[in-house]
Amino acid sequence: MATRLLVLYTGGTIGMDHTPAGLAPVPGLLPKLLDRFRRDDLTIDVVEYPELIDSSAITVAHWNRLIDDIATNYAAYDGFVVIHGTDTMAYTASVLAFALHGLNKPVVLTGSQLPLVHPRSDGWSNLADALEAAAQPSLCEVVLAFNRQLLRGVTARKLDAASFAGFESPNAEPLAEFGIDVAWYRDRWCQPRGEFAPVRLDESAEVLLFMLAPGATAAQIGRTLAERKPAGAVLLSYGNGNAPADPALLDGVRVASAAGSLILNLTQVVHGRVAVGAYAASQPLAQAGALPGADMTPEAAIAKLTVLASQRLELALARALLEKSLVGEFND
Numbered sequence: 169m170a171t172r173l174l175v176l177y178t179g180g181t182i183g184m185d186h187t188p189a190g191l192a193p194v195p196g197l198l199p200k201l202l203d204r205f206r207r208d209d210l211t212i213d214v215v216e217y218p219e220l221i222d223s224s225a226i227t228v229a230h231w232n233r234l235i236d237d238i239a240t241n242y243a244a245y246d247g248f249v250v251i252h253g254t255d256t257m258a259y260t261a262s263v264l265a266f267a268l269h270g271l272n273k274p275v276v277l278t279g280s281q282l283p284l285v286h287p288r289s290d291g292w293s294n295l296a297d298a299l300e301a302a303a304q305p306s307l308c309e310v311v312l313a314f315n316r317q318l319l320r321g322v323t324a325r326k327l328d329a330a331s332f333a334g335f336e337s338p339n340a341e342p343l344a345e346f347g348i349d350v351a352w353y354r355d356r357w358c359q360p361r362g363e364f365a366p367v368r369l370d371e372s373a374e375v376l377l378f379m380l381a382p383g384a385t386a387a388q389i390g391r392t393l394a395e396r397k398p399a400g401a402v403l404l405s406y407g408n409g410n411a412p413a414d415p416a417l418l419d420g421v422r423v424a425s426a427a428g429s430l431i432l433n434l435t436q437v438v439h440g441r442v443a444v445g446a447y448a449a450s451q452p453l454a455q456a457g458a459l460p461g462a463d464m465t466p467e468a469a470i471a472k473l474t475v476l477a478s479q480r481l482e483l484a485l486a487r488a489l490l491e492k493s494l495v496g497e498f499n500d
Contacts, residue, residue: 171210171303173210173212173213173303174247174249175212176249177220178234179220180193180254181254182280183198183284195220198214199214217233223256223260228369236368246302249277250278251277251295252279258325261312262471264321265322266474266476266495267366270360270362275309276302276311276312277321278298278312279291294313300350304352309357315335317335318342318343318344318346323340338463339463343356368478369478370478373399373478374396377401378403386416393423394424396424397424398429399429399430401424401473402473403453404436405435408450409434409450418455421457430459432469433453434464435461442463461498463499
């Protein structure tokens with residue numbers, strides 16, 4: 169039997185064409201171009217979203233539509249491909265990874281740096297690799313196919329806007345490499361966990377992102393946390409998780425944490441991880457209630473907090489899950 173794949177086309181550079189106003193999505197163009205990938209052993213159905221967006225415009229409502237569409241069509245297809253703009257692709261990949269609980273089929277995100285209508289477009293190879301990955305029956309996670317590599321969705325980041333190598337997993341190895349032969353690193357793939365039980369996102373849950381910088385930002389962050397008491401917050405600290413022992417910052421973390429906020433301490437650096445105790449300066453945040461995020465990407469952290477907040481779990485359980493790797497977002 170032919171492998172059945174569902175392609176969800178949300179927008180992005182890959183399906184754009186030249187217009188008087190510049191590059192813009194053109195309805196109907198990409199589904200037509202995808203005809204070149206059809207073959208006897210592969211059935212490809214395409215759903216083109218009615219509003220094709222630049223991925224910088226992505227919202228929680230868009231994520232819920234993707235979750236709903238995959239859930240609704242889950243039994244009918246062997247794998248899924250999400251065609252997406254590159255700017256926020258890592259955010260969407262992370263959200264889907266956490267929201268699609270118990271996933272036992274491939275969900276592959278891809279896009280391109282140049283549109284398919286460009287003579288040097290990278291979109292053709294990215295699409296070919298994404299479809300190949302989506303047809304792998306033992307791939308049971310959300311991944312990203314780009315520049316001849318397959319990356320875990322929750323470890324990928326967009327780090328380059330000027331070359332075809334737009335994405336990397338700074339702290340994780342690729343899951344496959346596409347050359348003349350495909351190197352499938354199956355020993356690195358996640359295994360399915362439990363029954364498929366997708367989680368819809370609470371569009372009212374407030375998850376904030378802060379970055380420390382020398383100066384007054386520490387106190388400002390603390391005051392905002394104490395006032396807003398968000399469902400979740402990511403605090404990008406220095407080095408291995410270091411932060412100034414600013415009274416206002418620590419008080420804000422303490423007040424928000426006591427009120428039920430999930431506050432995650434991540435590092436600003438691209439490579440490396442938060443290691444509480446490596447430096448004395450890493451201790452105050454932890455003592456105030458911030459949890460260490462290891463080497464999670466900011467994109468994965470925001471996604472994980474959003475999904476946990478949407479489940480309305482007991483605080484102790486939510487905090488325990490934050491410190492546990494659920495879908496390969498960090499090494500335990």
